[in-house]
Amino acid sequence: MPIEMKAISEDMNQLIAKRDFNGMIDKAGSIIDEHPSSYLGRWWMARTLTFMGRTDEALDWLMEAMKRADSDEEESKISSSMANVYNVVKRWEDSLNYTAIALELNPSNVVAVIARSIALSAMGKRKEASRLLDSNQKHFVDDYQRACVAAVKRNKAKMLEHLRKAVEGTPHSKVTVQYDPDFAPYRGDPEFREITS
Numbered sequence: 001m002p003i004e005m006k007a008i009s010e011d012m013n014q015l016i017a018k019r020d021f022n023g024m025i026d027k028a029g030s031i032i033d034e035h036p037s038s039y040l041g042r043w044w045m046a047r048t049l050t051f052m053g054r055t056d057e058a059l060d061w062l063m064e065a066m067k068r069a070d071s072d073e074e075e076s077k078i079s080s081s082m083a084n085v086y087n088v089v090k091r092w093e094d095s096l097n098y099t100a101i102a103l104e105l106n107p108s109n110v111v112a113v114i115a116r117s118i119a120l121s122a123m124g125k126r127k128e129a130s131r132l133l134d135s136n137q138k139h140f141v142d143d144y145q146r147a148c149v150a151a152v153k154r155n156k157a158k159m160l161e162h163l164r165k166a167v168e169g170t171p172h173s174k175v176t177v178q179y180d181p182d183f184a185p186y187r188g189d190p191e192f193r194e195i196t197s
Helices: 005-018 021-034 039-052 055-066 074-087 092-105 111-122 126-135 143-152 156-169 180-185 190-196
Strands: none
Touching: 005 021, 005 039, 005 092, 021 039, 039 055, 039 074, 039 143, 055 074, 074 180, 092 111, 092 143, 111 126, 111 143, 111 180, 126 143, 143 180, 156 180, 156 190
């Protein structure tokens, strides 16, 4: 039975919107049971555990997912997810290592570009981060991605503008924004909280 990627993503995003992380763990377990040779269930398990603050377990699941990657694109996706987890726990060098891998495998991986820019900024390399984001501008196609970029570039007005649009169209964005490391500096901001509550 083929994996219905879009349907799985829609189901998981509905669970994210409800903050039903236990439901996500159950769903990820079902995907693993039904498709044991696929990376996907393990990737969703890792994503869920990251939301729950269980980052060490998330990294273990991503390593397991990597063993089942079938393409450069899948390896790039998993590598950029690892970089994101490392950004959450402020292990910037590890994030840079995994974003380098992700971008070598798929130069247009926007998650990797943004994750790398977060790590560079955190390490005091804001100009390099800004150049990286500017040179990949054409790849940021949705409002959530554009909000991430504006957040990393410390452009609060643009970040809020794109974030408002992003949460209108995708309710789960109100939840993911609470966990994405890009938005960490804004979580206490009243305007940010108004949009995301």
